[in-house]
Structures are given as C-alpha cells and as structure tokens.
Amino acid sequence: MQWTKVLGLGLGAAALLGLGIILGHFAIPKKANSPAPQDLDLAILETVMGQLDAHRIRENLRELSREPHLASSPRDEDLVQLLLQRWKDPGSGLDSAEASTYEVLLSFPSQEQPNVVDVVGPTGDIIHSCHRTEENVTGEQGGPDVVQPYAAYAPSGTPQAVNAAKHGVAGVLVYTDPADINDGLSSPNETFPNSWYLPPSGVERGSYYEYFGDPLTPYLPAVPSSFRVDLANVSGFPPIPTQPIGFQDARDLLCNLNGTLAPATWQGALGCRYRLGPGFRPDGDFPADSQVSVSVYNRLELRNSSNVLGIIRGAVEPDRYVLYGNHRDSWVHGAVDPSSGTAVLLELSRVLGTLLKKGTWRPRRSIVFASWGAEEFGLIGSTEFTEEFFNKLQERTVAYINVDISVFANATLRVQGTPPVQSVVFSATKEIRSPGPGDLSIYDNWIRYFNRSSPVYGLVPSLGSLGAGSDYAPFIHFLGISSMDIAYTYDRSKTSARIYPTYHTAFDTFDYMDKFLDPGFSSHQAVARTAGSVILRLSDSFFLPLKVSDYSETLRSFLQAAEQDLGALLEQHSISLGPLVTAVEKFEAEASALGQRISTLQKGSPDPLQVRMLNDQLMLLERTFLNPRAFPEERYYSHVLWAPRTGSVATFPGLSNACSRARDTASGSEAWAEVQRQLSIVVTALEGAAATLRPVADL
Amino acid sequence: MQWTKVLGLGLGAAALLGLGIILGHFAIPKKANSPAPQDLDLAILETVMGQLDAHRIRENLRELSREPHLASSPRDEDLVQLLLQRWKDPGSGLDSAEASTYEVLLSFPSQEQPNVVDVVGPTGDIIHSCHRTEENVTGEQGGPDVVQPYAAYAPSGTPQAVNAAKHGVAGVLVYTDPADINDGLSSPNETFPNSWYLPPSGVERGSYYEYFGDPLTPYLPAVPSSFRVDLANVSGFPPIPTQPIGFQDARDLLCNLNGTLAPATWQGALGCRYRLGPGFRPDGDFPADSQVSVSVYNRLELRNSSNVLGIIRGAVEPDRYVLYGNHRDSWVHGAVDPSSGTAVLLELSRVLGTLLKKGTWRPRRSIVFASWGAEEFGLIGSTEFTEEFFNKLQERTVAYINVDISVFANATLRVQGTPPVQSVVFSATKEIRSPGPGDLSIYDNWIRYFNRSSPVYGLVPSLGSLGAGSDYAPFIHFLGISSMDIAYTYDRSKTSARIYPTYHTAFDTFDYMDKFLDPGFSSHQAVARTAGSVILRLSDSFFLPLKVSDYSETLRSFLQAAEQDLGALLEQHSISLGPLVTAVEKFEAEASALGQRISTLQKGSPDPLQVRMLNDQLMLLERTFLNPRAFPEERYYSHVLWAPRTGSVATFPGLSNACSRARDTASGSEAWAEVQRQLSIVVTALEGAAATLRPVADL
Known part of the structure; x- marks a missing residue:
C-alpha cells in the first residue's frame, strides 16, 4: 500500500511537469514539415516520460492476459489483431503496421490422449496417478485453452522398463523443487493465491529443443515455400519421452524412492530425504516392485505463427532502425511472461504514436516495434525474421531493445546487454525516478543491487551478458546487432527463487502480477520509462549514444x-x-x-x-x-x-x-x-x- | 605501323583538348579548401583523360619489366619501393601509401637440383633430356632470376613405373600445344622474336593449387602470429609430381609414343599423330622399352610477400572506398602479366595524384590503389587483405576495379563484371575514342566484338562474368563487392590462341609487348582512360553510378x-x-x-x-x-x-x-x-x- 501512495505522488508530479513541457513545447508553433530536429529534444523526452501511464499498462496487461494465448492459438491470433488495431489507430498509432506469418514446427500435447504419469503396481493396476492439470485455484486454471503441462518437442512414447534397463534412462520426469522456486515453502496456505509462491500442483512448461528458431528451417525463413529438413534429420530434440510434473506429484514419487541417499546438493524441500532408487522403498506408499509408467503423446504440428511489426518512419535517417520487441505468445495466460512486456510495448507505442499523429514529433531515425510469435518454443518468430531480412537488418539496425518479462519483481532495474549500450542505459536511468521509497533515480537504486568496480568509471551498475533466454539472441549472436534486455527484478536478499515462482504455469495471471509482483504497476512504468528514454536517445540523438x-x-x-x-x-x-x-x-x-x-x-x-x-x-x-x-x-x-x-x-x-x-x-x-x-x-x-x-x- | 600513325593523331587531338580543358579549368581560381564538389566534374574528367599518357605508360612498363620479379624476390621488393616512391611523391603522389607484408606459403623449384624430365633407355642411360630452361632467344631468358619452369605446389618426387602401374598415373607432364596457343605454328622462324607466337622452348609456369589465398591460413590473414594449418592437413595441392615442358620437348615425347591413336579432339599441331601409349613406338627415336623419368624437386617456403596500398582521401565521404588494384608479381619479366596493368596503375595514380597535389581536385569518396603480392601463386596478397580487413571493406567499398593484364591484344575492350557496374562502364566508354582506325568510341568498337541483345537496351556490349582468374575473386566471391576486370584483347577472327602465346614464359618481355601486342601503347592508354573514367565516376558522382x-x-x-x-x-x-x-x-x-x-x-x-x-x-x-x-x-x-x-x-x-x-x-x-x-x-x-x-x- 505504501508503494501505491508514493507512486501516486510521483505520477502527479510527473504529469504536471509533462503538461508544462507540452504547453511550453506547443507554445512554439511547429509545422509537421518543419525542418527535422537535429538532436534529442529534451522536452519531448520529458513529455514521453510523463505520459507513460502505469494505469494504462495495467489495463493493457489485464486485456493481454485475460485468456491463455499459446503460440498459434486463436487467442494468439486475436492479440495479433489487437496489436494491429492499436498500431493502426488514427490518433495513437504508428506510420504503418502489419503482421507476417511463418509456418513453423511446434509441439503440443494431444488433446485426445493426455500425457500420463502413473505408479503401476506389480499386478498392473494403477496405484497412483500424477495430476494431468494444475489445480483450479483461482478459476483460471481450468478450461480447454489451458494447455496440459508438457515438455515441448519431447518425443511421444511409453518407456518400458526393458528399455530402461538397456539404455540406462528411458524417460525423464522434471519438476521444480520448492527449495529452488519457493524459498522452501510448499503448503497450499503458503502459496498462491496466498503468496507469490507456486502452488503444489503448478507445473513449469517449456521447450526442450536444444537450438532456437524453427527446427525445420535452420538459416532459412519458415515461409511456406522454404526447404524443410526431413524430420528424421532434425537434431536438437530430446531423445527420450519427457514430462514435467508439479512438486506435489514429485513428492509422492521421490519421497517413496528406495536406494542410496542422493548427494547433499541434490536434497530439496519436499520434506523427505531424497534417494536415487531404483524402485520404491518397502515401507513407503507403494509396493516395492511398483513401476512408474510415463506416456507422452506430444505431437509435432506445422502451425502458422505471426509476428506483428510497426514502424515510425525516421524524419532524417529513415534507414537507421531502432528495433524494440517482445514476444506475444505465452504458455498459459502469461501475465508476467510475456504480457508484462507487451503491456509496456503497447503503452510506449501509444505515447510515441500520439506525439507522432499530433505532428509534435517524428524521430530522426526509424523506430520499429515488434511483437514476436512462438518465442516459448525457441525464439522462433524473431529468428525467422532475422533469417528473412538478414542483410537489411544487419546493414541498418542501430540497436535491438528487448523487454520480455518487464517485471519479475519490483526491487530494481536489471539490464543485460553488450558494452556499447551501457552508456545510453546509464544516461536514461539517471534521469528517471525510481518507483521505490526514497528519492532515488533508477540508476541510483540499481547500483545498490547490481554493481561492479569499473577501472574507467568507478562503481557503476553492472550489466549482465546476453545469453539466449529471449528474442535478443538472434539479433546479437546471428546478426551482431548491439542488444539489450530490460526488466525490473528481485531483491536477492529477500528470495532465492530461481525465477518468479509461477513461471510457465497456469498461475501466471493478471491477479498474480497485480497483487504480488507489481501492485500499482510502478515498476512497469519504470521499465517503460527506461526503455522509452533509451529508444528516444537512440533514435533522436545526432551522435549515436553507443559508446x-x-x-x-x-x-x-x-x-x-x-x-x-x-x-x-x-x-x-x-x-x-x-x-x-x-x-x-x-x-x-x-x-x-x-x-x-x-x-x-x-x-x-x-x-x-x-x-x-x-x-x-x-x-x-x-x-x-x-x-x-x-x-x-x-x-x-x-x-x-x-x-x-x-x-x-x-x-x-x-x-x-x-x-x-x-x-x-x-x-x-x-x-x-x-x-x-x-x-x-x-x-x-x-x-x-x-x-x-x-x-x-x-x- | 598503321596503328601508330592513327594513334599519333589521336594523341595529339586529345592532348590539345586536354590542354584547353586544363586552361579553362585553372582560369576559374579554386582554393584547395573550397567547398567539396557535389558531383562528377566533367572538366576534371576531361583533364584526366587528356593527361593519361601512352608514352609514360610505356616507360613505366619498361622499368617494371626490366628484371624478373617473381613474388617475394628481391626485385619484387624493389618494385614495392618503386611504388611507394611514386605514391609518396610530393608532386604527383597520393595522400598516403604503405606496404603491408604477409608471411605466406609459396612453392619454388630447387636452385640446387633442377626439375628433370629425361628419357631413360633400357640400360638406365639417359637417351634424351628435356630442356631445363627456355632458349635464350633475346638475352632475357637467361640468368639466375629467371625461375626454372615448374608447376607451383606440385609435390616433389621421382615417380617410378611401379607406382604408375599401381595407381594409374604417377606423374604429370604438361605442355601447351601449338594448336592451342600458336594458331598451329611451331617453327623458330614463325615464333618470337619473329612473331608474337611462343618459341618451341617456351614453357608456361603456373600455380597448381586448387583454391586461392595462402594455403596455410584459410579465412585468416597470414600475419606471422596467425594459426597455420599443419602441412599434412592442407588440401588443394596436386597429389602427384607435375612438371610443365615446352612443345619442342613435348613433340620429342609425344611423337614417339606407341599405342592406340588419341581421339581426334586430342590431336594437335606437333606434326605427328598423337598416340596414347603406353611406351614408345619401335620405329621411333627411342628404344621401345625406354622410360620417361620425371624428377620434381619443388620446395614449399614461407616467404614475406607485400601488398602496397595508397589512398586519396575523399573530401565528402572518405568512408566510401573506390578500390582499384592489380598484382605486382610475375613469373619472369611479366611485361604483359601483370606489368602492363601496373604500368597503367602508375600512370593513373600519377595523373590523379598530380591534380590532388596541385589542389585542383579531391574526390568526393576515397580512392584506394593496391598493388597485390603473390597473385600468381593463388591471388594470395588480395585474399589476405580481404581476410584482414573483412568488415571494413565490406561496409565501405563501393566497387573493386581490377586491371591485371591491361593489354592481351589491341583489338577491343573486354570487361568482366557484375551487372551493377555495366552502366558506369558503358557511360565511360561512350566518351572515349577507340585507339583503332576510324572515329569510333571504345564502346562502339567494343560492341563489334562482344555483344548481346538486351531485352532492356537492345544491342549492347556484353560483359563477361567474373571467375577466379585474378584478384577480383576475393572481392566478389568472399566480400560481395561489385567488381570488374578491364583489359584490351583479341580480334577472335584473327587468332584462336587461348591467351597471348608467351603467357607465363620467359618470353613475356617489354619488347614482346612493344613490338607485337601494343606498339605505341594506345591500347594501354585506352584501358587507362576507361579505368580512370570509371574510377572518377564512382568516386565523384553524387549518385553512385551502380545500376x-x-x-x-x-x-x-x-x-x-x-x-x-x-x-x-x-x-x-x-x-x-x-x-x-x-x-x-x-x-x-x-x-x-x-x-x-x-x-x-x-x-x-x-x-x-x-x-x-x-x-x-x-x-x-x-x-x-x-x-x-x-x-x-x-x-x-x-x-x-x-x-x-x-x-x-x-x-x-x-x-x-x-x-x-x-x-x-x-x-x-x-x-x-x-x-x-x-x-x-x-x-x-x-x-x-x-x-x-x-x-x-x-x-
């Protein structure tokens, strides 16, 4: 509650300042065709900062996360239309926008035959079944659009003990231990909706494909006519059936295992001592000669997945692109992942689009907004885009800015990026107030959480390096475009959770974000302001702010x-x-x-x-x-x-x-x-x- | 003789025109620091055309071809100094010039043990020896600097008949048939110095390496510190000993062969019917059971080879490079190959350098001149250069212009290039008088020899496509830079010679060029003017003339x-x-x-x-x-x-x-x-x- 009050004050001040700036700005008449600005206009920057509205971001998120929007699902396509509508809005849209579609290989569980994990007794009867769906705790975990937990691209099959004996491992069950995700907590009254922690039935979905991009069209865009690798020759899929389960089910299996004790670092918070098997212990819940039966019925399907692209044409150097993107597809409702980023994307495009449509401003360079498809399956939409427009992008792109999950938690900014973007992020964040208590800039708050001693600058916030966790991967690794990923994240002294606990589960919902991660949406606003300032500096500065x-x-x-x-x-x-x-x-x-x-x-x-x-x-x-x-x-x-x-x-x-x-x-x-x-x-x-x-x- | 008269007239007219233009040009005072020209200056273009001097090209050629200058030889290094001196001349030099050296793997015959091809009789005595050197016909075919004819990168060894039996082929002898190179002529009184045809002792040297670039450092510049592939892992060298011989020696061997008649298309002009062997015929010059013994003593050596680079800094867009180059190294004197090109290069740089030093002119874009090393061994200098400066060149190079052999013969222009350079070559050549009889432009003359029917333009001269025959190869194939190769060449109705007959022999001398290929050097001048006009158009035009x-x-x-x-x-x-x-x-x-x-x-x-x-x-x-x-x-x-x-x-x-x-x-x-x-x-x-x-x- 304290947070929202402080935020209310901050917003009011910012709004007044913004209004003053707007009045000041419009007092000097400008023609739409007036000479293009030579350099970053600080008044415009202030206007944008002032207009980025936490409430609108919240409303964006509510709409975006209202329904599950798995890649290529009808709701995913609805959101394509929503983006197009926003970006084509006569009052707040961009110069142009369009969707482009690729035909890509995705992987889904069968709707007719759910994946099954059972304990089968010595006579062949099922003694225990793992949950096939997550518990419907808030009313949002049910219904046909909530995809059954599965390991995308894991092959179908029912591993038999005979194979297990022969090959060592016949199938894989994956779960997230409460020690890793819940700070050790596991009971229903300690977990969502009573806290931000993962409920016992929550299951983390994910792609188990080793590479990124459409598996059938490496280095080629997945347009319908492109050559596709024969399925038999595809590499990078898991070799054996794999299925994720919740820690509740994992406890039932793991705490009944027989055999030697697992190493200390393997022990977790399921309330028992983990053993390595084989077989169940004689004094446990299952007969000792019971077997675990795993049946995976995942299916590979060629599906249409869309990117949505929108552009604000540069006034002076239209052939220089500042590219800003996030994926659109989620595993379930995906309020945090990725809709918190998309909510920011929509608010940024609205504010800039409004200035554009009013004739107040047009950037020196072009700004391209992107909503990528099928990221969860392996950064597919962004990768296909870089394959299709390799040269054009490589010749002309100034930088790529990624905001996927915009808010993991509300403690501090976290930026990953290559060194040339450091200074522009520093410049931007020094000028924006941090949403937390006190009168700190985002920069000054950031440096408290992530810092390093630079031989050149002294103590500065430390940027992380870019792996392949989101859509920046093809831009930095394949095209060599300076890239960054921006988010608000944890106070690591308060949680050791690997990531926010409902990650990739059906519990990643609007209420979860609204109640636990960013009440008041001030961290969303901070990310929007940071990204917005970075975009403006990159697109409007006469000298590129890449150091x-x-x-x-x-x-x-x-x-x-x-x-x-x-x-x-x-x-x-x-x-x-x-x-x-x-x-x-x-x-x-x-x-x-x-x-x-x-x-x-x-x-x-x-x-x-x-x-x-x-x-x-x-x-x-x-x-x-x-x-x-x-x-x-x-x-x-x-x-x-x-x-x-x-x-x-x-x-x-x-x-x-x-x-x-x-x-x-x-x-x-x-x-x-x-x-x-x-x-x-x-x-x-x-x-x-x-x-x-x-x-x-x-x- | 007719040619030189017409040329004299042409030169006189051009000189007068040029003088007029120069006077006109200088009548309008220009400061060295006057605003940079926006576009191609036709007066400057005319000045350059007028100042390119056939006599100076001839004198350049005389000096360049005075001594053999095999890659990395002392004379090759002397020519590096000559180029540096010219390009650093205070009155006619460039803005800056420098040599850069790579350590590359070359291949030479042993100086102690010459390669040997003998006919050995049944008792082991040598019945016949092929010539180890070419006949000293003009006094320039002797001396230690004339490298023995050899097949560069062919392995050393003395193939034995037992290997021949086992593997099919144990060694290779290569010769050029008078049918292919001499329009069938072969007697001394029909060949050089009595005509342009190859004397009976002439032997074509060459590199037998399959790829290009330094064999030990593919994709890496051959600087001393670079990783070098282990010799055992190098691919692309000939697998078996190989030695080139003259057609005189070939006749002695081939006309004595036994066996079935070779196919009709294999027959040549050695004055006998070619047979396939094995063995010698009983009624020939050698005992039927004689053997041919080939001993190759080639040695691989790491040598320093230099490129020389010079630049005229662009006034407006210095980061756009018009790159013009030719190799410097020859097999022997190399008057035609490559010194006819280098002679043009030096004259072009002199004329442009003089305008530059006088403050009359500075191009809009930068012009880079290059003298490549070790081309004859496999385009090594240019390839290493592209490996060292890959990104810089790929980002900034407008086009690469290659003039290697500038004059094969004096009938017509011949251009190879990619489509975007066609129009600039057409524009240039329409404005330059052809050196031949009549009042034709180079373009109008060219179209008589090489033409095609374009659906867009109607009948136009036809450009050839670029293979890998000279230093343009790494630029077009590896870097994707629009490239062209310019030369004067044959009237195909007058000769069927594969190439000028003394190609890669010790008979490719100044006198050979001066007497037979381009008396008066008007074809050299035509190439210089064409290349010069193309360079100016590419470097000075406001809109790039790439269509x-x-x-x-x-x-x-x-x-x-x-x-x-x-x-x-x-x-x-x-x-x-x-x-x-x-x-x-x-x-x-x-x-x-x-x-x-x-x-x-x-x-x-x-x-x-x-x-x-x-x-x-x-x-x-x-x-x-x-x-x-x-x-x-x-x-x-x-x-x-x-x-x-x-x-x-x-x-x-x-x-x-x-x-x-x-x-x-x-x-x-x-x-x-x-x-x-x-x-x-x-x-x-x-x-x-x-x-x-x-x-x-x-x-």
Whole structure:
C-alpha cells in the first residue's frame, strides 16, 4: 500500500511537469514539415516520460492476459489483431503496421490422449496417478485453452522398463523443487493465491529443443515455400519421452524412492530425504516392485505463427532502425511472461504514436516495434525474421531493445546487454525516478543491487551478458546487432527463487502480477520509462549514444582471465598470448581516439554527413565481432565474444572452450591446433574491429 | 605501323583538348579548401583523360619489366619501393601509401637440383633430356632470376613405373600445344622474336593449387602470429609430381609414343599423330622399352610477400572506398602479366595524384590503389587483405576495379563484371575514342566484338562474368563487392590462341609487348582512360553510378534457363519453381521502382544525407547475395549468383550443381533435398535483396 501512495505522488508530479513541457513545447508553433530536429529534444523526452501511464499498462496487461494465448492459438491470433488495431489507430498509432506469418514446427500435447504419469503396481493396476492439470485455484486454471503441462518437442512414447534397463534412462520426469522456486515453502496456505509462491500442483512448461528458431528451417525463413529438413534429420530434440510434473506429484514419487541417499546438493524441500532408487522403498506408499509408467503423446504440428511489426518512419535517417520487441505468445495466460512486456510495448507505442499523429514529433531515425510469435518454443518468430531480412537488418539496425518479462519483481532495474549500450542505459536511468521509497533515480537504486568496480568509471551498475533466454539472441549472436534486455527484478536478499515462482504455469495471471509482483504497476512504468528514454536517445540523438570504447573493459577482463587462468597452460604448449595482448591494446587505443574525435566534433557544428559516417562506425562495431566460420558446430552463434562458453575460464568463449577440450591432450594434438585457431580468430576479429574505428581514410 | 600513325593523331587531338580543358579549368581560381564538389566534374574528367599518357605508360612498363620479379624476390621488393616512391611523391603522389607484408606459403623449384624430365633407355642411360630452361632467344631468358619452369605446389618426387602401374598415373607432364596457343605454328622462324607466337622452348609456369589465398591460413590473414594449418592437413595441392615442358620437348615425347591413336579432339599441331601409349613406338627415336623419368624437386617456403596500398582521401565521404588494384608479381619479366596493368596503375595514380597535389581536385569518396603480392601463386596478397580487413571493406567499398593484364591484344575492350557496374562502364566508354582506325568510341568498337541483345537496351556490349582468374575473386566471391576486370584483347577472327602465346614464359618481355601486342601503347592508354573514367565516376558522382536494376536481366536469364532446362525434371520430383519466379519478379519490381525514385530525386535538389541513403542501398545490394553457409565445401565462395557452376545449365550455380548431382537419384534422396535447399537459398537471397531495395521505412 505504501508503494501505491508514493507512486501516486510521483505520477502527479510527473504529469504536471509533462503538461508544462507540452504547453511550453506547443507554445512554439511547429509545422509537421518543419525542418527535422537535429538532436534529442529534451522536452519531448520529458513529455514521453510523463505520459507513460502505469494505469494504462495495467489495463493493457489485464486485456493481454485475460485468456491463455499459446503460440498459434486463436487467442494468439486475436492479440495479433489487437496489436494491429492499436498500431493502426488514427490518433495513437504508428506510420504503418502489419503482421507476417511463418509456418513453423511446434509441439503440443494431444488433446485426445493426455500425457500420463502413473505408479503401476506389480499386478498392473494403477496405484497412483500424477495430476494431468494444475489445480483450479483461482478459476483460471481450468478450461480447454489451458494447455496440459508438457515438455515441448519431447518425443511421444511409453518407456518400458526393458528399455530402461538397456539404455540406462528411458524417460525423464522434471519438476521444480520448492527449495529452488519457493524459498522452501510448499503448503497450499503458503502459496498462491496466498503468496507469490507456486502452488503444489503448478507445473513449469517449456521447450526442450536444444537450438532456437524453427527446427525445420535452420538459416532459412519458415515461409511456406522454404526447404524443410526431413524430420528424421532434425537434431536438437530430446531423445527420450519427457514430462514435467508439479512438486506435489514429485513428492509422492521421490519421497517413496528406495536406494542410496542422493548427494547433499541434490536434497530439496519436499520434506523427505531424497534417494536415487531404483524402485520404491518397502515401507513407503507403494509396493516395492511398483513401476512408474510415463506416456507422452506430444505431437509435432506445422502451425502458422505471426509476428506483428510497426514502424515510425525516421524524419532524417529513415534507414537507421531502432528495433524494440517482445514476444506475444505465452504458455498459459502469461501475465508476467510475456504480457508484462507487451503491456509496456503497447503503452510506449501509444505515447510515441500520439506525439507522432499530433505532428509534435517524428524521430530522426526509424523506430520499429515488434511483437514476436512462438518465442516459448525457441525464439522462433524473431529468428525467422532475422533469417528473412538478414542483410537489411544487419546493414541498418542501430540497436535491438528487448523487454520480455518487464517485471519479475519490483526491487530494481536489471539490464543485460553488450558494452556499447551501457552508456545510453546509464544516461536514461539517471534521469528517471525510481518507483521505490526514497528519492532515488533508477540508476541510483540499481547500483545498490547490481554493481561492479569499473577501472574507467568507478562503481557503476553492472550489466549482465546476453545469453539466449529471449528474442535478443538472434539479433546479437546471428546478426551482431548491439542488444539489450530490460526488466525490473528481485531483491536477492529477500528470495532465492530461481525465477518468479509461477513461471510457465497456469498461475501466471493478471491477479498474480497485480497483487504480488507489481501492485500499482510502478515498476512497469519504470521499465517503460527506461526503455522509452533509451529508444528516444537512440533514435533522436545526432551522435549515436553507443559508446564503443566500453568494449575495452570487456576485452581487458577477458584478456586478464586468459593470462591468469590459461597463460601457464598455453605457455607449456608454446602458445603465446602476445598477439592477443597487442590486439586488445590496439582496440583500446583506437576506441579511445575515436571517442576523442567525437568529443571534439561535438563541440563544433559538424555537418550531418560527417556525423553519419562516425555513427556508422559506432553502429557497425558490433558486426565486426561476427565470424560465421568460428563455431561451425554452434547454430546461429557467430559472435566471437558472446558465443556460449562451456569452458570454466571467463575469457573469449572460443579460446575458453578449446582450452578446456585440449587440456588433457598432448601438444600437437588437433585440440591444441583448435586452441591456436580460436586464438587467431579472436585476434583477427579484434584487429579488424580496431581497423573500423580508425579514421576512415587511414590505410 | 598503321596503328601508330592513327594513334599519333589521336594523341595529339586529345592532348590539345586536354590542354584547353586544363586552361579553362585553372582560369576559374579554386582554393584547395573550397567547398567539396557535389558531383562528377566533367572538366576534371576531361583533364584526366587528356593527361593519361601512352608514352609514360610505356616507360613505366619498361622499368617494371626490366628484371624478373617473381613474388617475394628481391626485385619484387624493389618494385614495392618503386611504388611507394611514386605514391609518396610530393608532386604527383597520393595522400598516403604503405606496404603491408604477409608471411605466406609459396612453392619454388630447387636452385640446387633442377626439375628433370629425361628419357631413360633400357640400360638406365639417359637417351634424351628435356630442356631445363627456355632458349635464350633475346638475352632475357637467361640468368639466375629467371625461375626454372615448374608447376607451383606440385609435390616433389621421382615417380617410378611401379607406382604408375599401381595407381594409374604417377606423374604429370604438361605442355601447351601449338594448336592451342600458336594458331598451329611451331617453327623458330614463325615464333618470337619473329612473331608474337611462343618459341618451341617456351614453357608456361603456373600455380597448381586448387583454391586461392595462402594455403596455410584459410579465412585468416597470414600475419606471422596467425594459426597455420599443419602441412599434412592442407588440401588443394596436386597429389602427384607435375612438371610443365615446352612443345619442342613435348613433340620429342609425344611423337614417339606407341599405342592406340588419341581421339581426334586430342590431336594437335606437333606434326605427328598423337598416340596414347603406353611406351614408345619401335620405329621411333627411342628404344621401345625406354622410360620417361620425371624428377620434381619443388620446395614449399614461407616467404614475406607485400601488398602496397595508397589512398586519396575523399573530401565528402572518405568512408566510401573506390578500390582499384592489380598484382605486382610475375613469373619472369611479366611485361604483359601483370606489368602492363601496373604500368597503367602508375600512370593513373600519377595523373590523379598530380591534380590532388596541385589542389585542383579531391574526390568526393576515397580512392584506394593496391598493388597485390603473390597473385600468381593463388591471388594470395588480395585474399589476405580481404581476410584482414573483412568488415571494413565490406561496409565501405563501393566497387573493386581490377586491371591485371591491361593489354592481351589491341583489338577491343573486354570487361568482366557484375551487372551493377555495366552502366558506369558503358557511360565511360561512350566518351572515349577507340585507339583503332576510324572515329569510333571504345564502346562502339567494343560492341563489334562482344555483344548481346538486351531485352532492356537492345544491342549492347556484353560483359563477361567474373571467375577466379585474378584478384577480383576475393572481392566478389568472399566480400560481395561489385567488381570488374578491364583489359584490351583479341580480334577472335584473327587468332584462336587461348591467351597471348608467351603467357607465363620467359618470353613475356617489354619488347614482346612493344613490338607485337601494343606498339605505341594506345591500347594501354585506352584501358587507362576507361579505368580512370570509371574510377572518377564512382568516386565523384553524387549518385553512385551502380545500376542495380541491371541485375534483373541476369536473374531473368537464370530463371529462364532453370525453367527451360530443369523445369520438367524438377516437376517430376515435385519441386516447384514458383517461389523463384515470384522472387525474381519481386526483385525486378523493386529495382525498377528504386530506379524511378532515383530519377525523380535527381531532378530535384536532394540533400546529401538523402543521397547517401540511396547510395547505400546501391552499394550494398551485391552484399545481399552472399550466404556464407550456402556452399560449405567451396572455400571463399559465398555469392549465390556467381559461385562456380559445374552443372551444365546456365542458371543459379547452387541449383545447377545440385540438379546435376541429383539427376540420377530417386525422389526423396538427399541429393534432391539439397536441390530444394539450394532453391530456398536463392529465393531467400533474392527476397532479401528485394527487401533492401524497397523504400527504407517500408516494413
């Protein structure tokens, strides 16, 4: 309750300020065709900040999460229409909007034959059945549109003990332990709707596909005419039947297991000591020679899934795109995931669209809004989009901003991104009030939760790095576009939950968000303001606010880790880090010199073409780290700094991974040759990147 | 003789015109810092055309070809210094110039142990030895710097008959038949120095490496620190000892062979009927049981090879590069190959450099001159350069212009290039007088020798397509930069020689060029003027003179070939060309619409940023045809329209090749799946290309 009061005050002040700014702004008459603004207009920025409305975000969320909207379902298609309607609204829409559809391979449980997990007694009779649906606690967990919990892309089948004996494992049951998701709590009166914790019947759905993108059309857009890999040749699906269950059912199985005690780190909060099996213990609930029978009836289906795209045309540089997106599809109602992000997306597009339609403002560069389809199955809509428009996007996109779940919790901002976006996020968040108690900026609040000591800046909020958890993955890893993911999240001193507890369950509902995660929606508003400010700064600033020299810290830390943790090993195998040291130093020097040239130019009155050339250097820096031949076994991953790292040393991933594979082989092995190749790939990328930062007419 | 008279007249007229233009030009005072020109300055163009001097080109050639300058030899390094000196000249040099060196794997014959081809009699005595050097006909075929004829990268070894029996072929002797190179002539009095034909002792050297670029560092620049593939793992070297010989020696061997008659198409002009062996005929010059003994002592060596780069900084868009290059290294004196090109390069840089140093002119965009090293061994210098600066070049290069051998013969211009460069070459050549008799433009002369009927333009000169015969290969195939190769060449009604007869021999000398290929050097001048005009048009025109809609004809012809020659076959296997038809139509429509938008804009007074955006669409179109994953087995070849075509149908190479492999397999085979994949790759590329041509803010 305290939160909403403070929020009410904050909103009032912001609204007044915004109104003043609007009046001030309109007092100076502007023609719609007046000369395009040269630079970020702080008055417009303030207007946007003031108009982003927590209440409207809440209403967006209520509508978006009213029904389950699984990818390609009728309700998912209804939301496509809702987005189109909003983005085509004459008073608050964008310049244009359209849906584009791909035909993609999804995986669903059978509606006729539910997936089944039973305990079968020695005579073949069913002694115990796991729940096939979640308990209808709030009235929203029932009905035909709530998809049965399942592991998407897990093959169908009924594993038999004979197979189990032969292959070791015949099927997999997955559950989330209350120790990991509920801070140990598990009883109904301690869980939703009585708290934010997961009810005992809650089951986390998910995609079990190893890669991302449509499984049948790697590197090709999944348009109907595209070549599709034969199903028999698809890789990345789980090899054996798999089914998720709730922790209530998991307790019934796990607490009755026989055998040796599981390791201490495997123990959880189900109220018993976990054992490894095989078989049930003789003094338990089931006869000792009972079996667990798992029947999975998942089906692969080619389905139409849509992206929705909308654009605000840039006034001066329409061929530079600031791309902002989130997925639309959910597992069930998906109030948090992803509708909290979509609610923000709609409010941002409304505020900007309104200014646009009034003729008050048009950005220097184009702003593209995207609502992706089928993300939950493996980032499919965004990946197909990048496959279809690879060159156009790679040539022209300034940055990609992702807001998926906008609010995990209401404690602090959390940003993942590549170094060039750090400074624009810092600039934005320093100017926005934090929704919490006290008079802190989002930046000042953020730094209390996530921080690091930067050799350049001192104590600053720390950005996380981008994995492949949401739709930014194809943009950063496949296209080399500077990307970020923005959300509000937890106070880690208050919970150790892996993620908000109802994640991917039928309990992720509007009320859940409204009551437990962000009452008053001030954190949604904070995310909207942060993203909005970042969008405006990227689209309107004369000089692109991408600070490429911030990559120097990353490179230096990767280099130091390589020297400290791999240097001796490499030396034993006569591999020198010298060329890498030189390359990092060259990058640092060129990035710093470019920064100085920009500073100098900013003091003068540079002409637009001059600035465009510098901006191209900034925009395209991230591309120089791509090498599509660096990791042939990794689908889509071409970024030599952010590819998946399996090696333990926090350095360049290719180097780290190759070293961890070579470690136990002799000098001269192919594994050590691969270490040298990976080192050369990184050195070439860094030298090439440095070359693009030099004055453009230097040889 | 007639040629030189006409040339004298032509030169005089051009010089007068040029002088007038210069006077006119200088009458209007210009400051060095005057506002940069907005567009191509026709007066400057005329000045440049007038100042390109045939006599100076001749003197350049005399100096360049004075000594053999095999890649990485001392004389090759001397020429590096010569280029640097010219390009750093205070009165006629460029803004800056520098050499950059790679450490690359070359292959040389042993100086201690020459490669040997002998006929060995039954008792082991040598009955006959092939020549180890060419006959010293003009005094330039002797001396230590004339490298012994050899097949670069052929392994060393002395094949034995026992191996021959086991493996079929144990070694290879290569010669050029007088039927193929000499229009059938072969006697000393019919050949050089009495005519342009190859003397009997002449031997064509060459690289027998299958790929291009440094063999040890594929995809990495061959800087000293780069990872090098273990020699045992290098692919692309010839598997067995190989040695080239002259046709005089070939006659001694071939005309004494026993066995069945070779097929009619294998017969040549050595004055005997060619037989297939095995063994020598009993009534010939050698005992019937003689053997041919081949000993190859080639050695692989890591050598330093330099590129020389020079730049004229663009006044307005310095980050757009017009790149012009030729290799510097030769097999022996290399007057034709490559010094005729380098002589033109030096004259072009002198004329432009002089205007630059006088402050008369500075181009809108940057012009980069390149002298590549080690081309003869496999385009090594240019390839390493593209590997080192991949992103910088790919982002910024407007076009690559290659002039290797500038004059093969003096009949007509010959241009190879991708469609976007056609129109700029046409514009240039329509304005330059042809050196031949009559008052024709180079264009009008050209159309008499090479022409085609264009559905758009009617009868036009036909451009050839770019293979991998010179340094343009990495630019077009690996980087997707619109490229062209310019030369003067044969009247095919007068000779059927495969190439100029002394190609890659010690007879390719200054006198050979001066007497037989281009007396008076007017064809050199014509090439210099053509290249110079193309460079100026590309670097100075406000709107880039790259006509992307000229790709439509290529796509249409590829499509028609697919429909006519593959349509029925594809239909049998249920593969539709429909999506390809749609994609081609979409490309045509978008390219045409873009052309119209440009025309409209050209009539107004567009601002530089608007034009820059359009120019980016034009410049980057070629990049959209790259797909580094299209042909995984083809090193560097990523251009889906110009990759090597082995299939017989003149259509998209991936489709053609996949069809020719699938033809005899059943529907559903992997080969047919590959046909479908290749079809989708092309469709995706064309759709993606069309998307980049649309108005930039269209979704």
